Amino acid sequence: MDKQNHLGNVRVVLSHTSHPGNIGAAARAMKTMGLRHLYLINPRHFPDPQADAMAAGADDILRNAVVCSSIDEALQGVVFTVAMTARLRDISIEVKTPREAMPELLQQAAQQPVAMLFGTEMSGLTNEEMGKAQVLVNIPTNPDFSSLNVAAAVQVMSYELSAAAQDFVPRVQEVQPASHEQVEGYFAHLEKVLFEIGFFTTQNPSRLMQRLRRLYARARPEAEEINILRGILSVTTEYNARLKKRYSEEHSDVQEH
Amino acid sequence: MDKQNHLGNVRVVLSHTSHPGNIGAAARAMKTMGLRHLYLINPRHFPDPQADAMAAGADDILRNAVVCSSIDEALQGVVFTVAMTARLRDISIEVKTPREAMPELLQQAAQQPVAMLFGTEMSGLTNEEMGKAQVLVNIPTNPDFSSLNVAAAVQVMSYELSAAAQDFVPRVQEVQPASHEQVEGYFAHLEKVLFEIGFFTTQNPSRLMQRLRRLYARARPEAEEINILRGILSVTTEYNARLKKRYSEEHSDVQEH
Structure with a gap:
């Protein structure tokens, strides 16, 4: 199992993205870090020339992007999902840092499809969407200004995933996680x-x-x-x-x- | 010495940036990670409405940005500079990963101003500019597509710096590094x-x-x-x-x- 195979099992899922430029910038961010599978849940404008412009050479990612009408469609076949949250909630689902979560995502990706789930520019993911994930991830930010652009969040997560893949050793997994x-x-x-x-x-x-x-x-x-x-x-x-x-x-x- | 003081000693220096949108996006990326000092060497368009639009609330960073006409002006008073490179050169200056370089940058920032230096969208930094740095940093990318957007690079570096600051313990420094x-x-x-x-x-x-x-x-x-x-x-x-x-x-x- 090599690194490319692991990353090939990772989907980036963007939910209800408003600005097509962000979709293009996310595609570029993904491709620089070796990711290629983009799923879009009800994007407001796609395909769109602004997406193409911001992709800056990652147009193959956009061309192969899967446009879905629901989150369940986007997560079909996926065995492990991490969802982004800007808020540190007082709920019992685990909230991890990217550095904590990415080795686990990779571990799961060694065997079957996994997903990183990103919400809208204005309000992030809904509670219902987050309920579909096994782990919530919060990128630590300035408490006075936590307004991370969605493509910038994709960049940080893809970077962390790629960094984790550098020295990744797959564990033998005996369990067969449910899809x-x-x-x-x-x-x-x-x-x-x-x-x-x-x-x-x-x-x-x-x-x-x-x-x-x-x-x-x-x-x-x-x-x-x-x-x-x-x-x-x-x-x-x-x-x-x-x-x-x-x-x-x-x-x-x-x-x- | 607390984390805020360290980050307050860090300058982000963008050299000859072509697209004002990238300046705004870089400002936003910086602010989300707790950085605030932006230096611009001969930006093509600045100030500019596109920069304001992409800053999305980080307009204080843009308002306080220092526009310089040379790299020496931008690095005035700085004791330690890391410069970004997209290429892994066969030269004898150290090339580190962000994760390797950021603890050292922070260590220096505990005492005096330090800088992270980013080149143009098309061609990065010149050899002359890189010669002003003590350490080169390469963000590891997909060998087939290493085209990292400059604001995305600022995001990754600022994120790594902020992550390094989480568990940073300053060493006692007896030396007085030259400016x-x-x-x-x-x-x-x-x-x-x-x-x-x-x-x-x-x-x-x-x-x-x-x-x-x-x-x-x-x-x-x-x-x-x-x-x-x-x-x-x-x-x-x-x-x-x-x-x-x-x-x-x-x-x-x-x-x-």
Whole structure:
């Protein structure tokens, strides 16, 4: 496994970018550091001459960019995602520095696709988008001026990734991490069952799902574990169905008596 | 000595920048990382609305930027300069990575002004400009695409500097490093004397001065040592003058006889 293969497994995902110049500058930043896979979620203007101008020779990255209409589409097949945040939140999902996070991203990239996720120029990523990541990364900035340009953030992250790749030794990985869509399938299933059993009647569903996402983000479930978790959900539903059936039978008995 | 003081001693020097947007983007990059002193050597357009637009809130950096007409003016008072190079040259001046160079820059910045020197968009720094630095820094890039934007290079360097500052412990420095103008004064003196003694008749002066610059860049002379070296040069000139005087006296003796 050589460095090029690792970097070839890394996607840069830009969500809802407003200024096409930033897309071009991000492509240039990526290419200088040996990255090539750009994914764009609903860019406001793309393709665009300003993107081409700012790419300054990285036009192959733009030409091969994958334009997506949702984050799930952009993360299809991905097993590990780091999401950028400008804020240091008081939440339980891990917030790491680029230097801490990049060796882990590379480790995962040795085997399967991984992603670095960047938000919009004005407001960054939404909570929902960050909920799709396993790790949040904050680039430490001047507390009085943390306004890092999105392409500059791509430059810093790509640089750190490239620096980490210089002296990277892959660990033997015995686990088979679940893919983005397997994990999302689990969350959709979980949410459905939690509605089914009436768990959400006294709770705010979206806030609670965010907390559950964070818990599982820390756990990094394997594909096999996702199957087990979904098995539990299925059995729960079946058990409920049996209970209901029995109740309705008994109820009809009662009525018969 | 706290981190802010160290970063307050760091100048970012941009030489002959063509595009004012890059000046603005560099100012923004600096400010996000806690740097504030921008020096511009003969910028093509400055001030300029494009610079303001790209600064995106770092307009105080632009307003306080020092516009210089020469590199010596920009490095006045500086005791340690790192210069960017895109090429890994086969020359004897040290070429370091940002991660290697930034702790040393900070160490020097604990006491006196230091500089990071960036060249033009098209051709980088001249050999003459690089000769003014003690250390060359190369940001490792994709060998097939090393075209790092100048503001992106400022971002990476400022980020590395800020990261180095996080866990920086100043060493006690007993030496008093010579300032830029003391070192330049020595080189001017040396060159003059080397002409005087006829050393350059069989050598290429500018190439030879570059080699001497590299040697002294590695040595990092103290102010006191510069005084000693210049003392030697002065004595050399005086000795030569005495020899010439004696020769002309003897020669006139010969003519008289």
